[in-house]
Amino acid sequence: MKLYAITENHLYSKAYAKGKKAVMRTVCVYVLPDYHASRLQRAHPLKLRINRVGFTVTKKLGGAPVRNRAKRVMREAYYLAQKTYDVKKGYLIVIAARGCTAQSKMQTVYGDLAAAFEKTGLIEHK
Numbered sequence: 001m002k003l004y005a006i007t008e009n010h011l012y013s014k015a016y017a018k019g020k021k022a023v024m025r026t027v028c029v030y031v032l033p034d035y036h037a038s039r040l041q042r043a044h045p046l047k048l049r050i051n052r053v054g055f056t057v058t059k060k061l062g063g064a065p066v067r068n069r070a071k072r073v074m075r076e077a078y079y080l081a082q083k084t085y086d087v088k089k090g091y092l093i094v095i096a097a098r099g100c101t102a103q104s105k106m107q108t109v110y111g112d113l114a115a116a117f118e119k120t121g122l123i124e125h126k
Helices: 009-018 037-043 064-084 106-120
Strands: 020-023 027-033 052-056 091-097
Touching: 009 027, 009 052, 009 091, 020 106, 027 106, 052 064, 064 091, 064 106
Parallel strands: 052 091
Antiparallel strands: 020 027, 027 091
């Protein structure tokens, strides 16, 4: 499944300022309804609603290899959470790394991400 990235800085700022926030041990998740979701749905080849996702890691965590590993781990955890749970569509999701993300295993980050999605109301219950 293709990942649609948040590319504009102002969308990160809006998610930080106005979005729901869930802070876990390894990640911090910000969720905001995407006001352009219907426009993106019309532009999508299969006419599906999508989530736009952004991953952030600060320089406080370490050098480039450490930051890249943290982003890789968070991205893989997001893919697994999206495959496992019924995640709602049409949102801006910003996932920020915390201090121990780069040293953590993907399963740990996945558990924290799933709990954060539950806390912010992103998981649909049937």
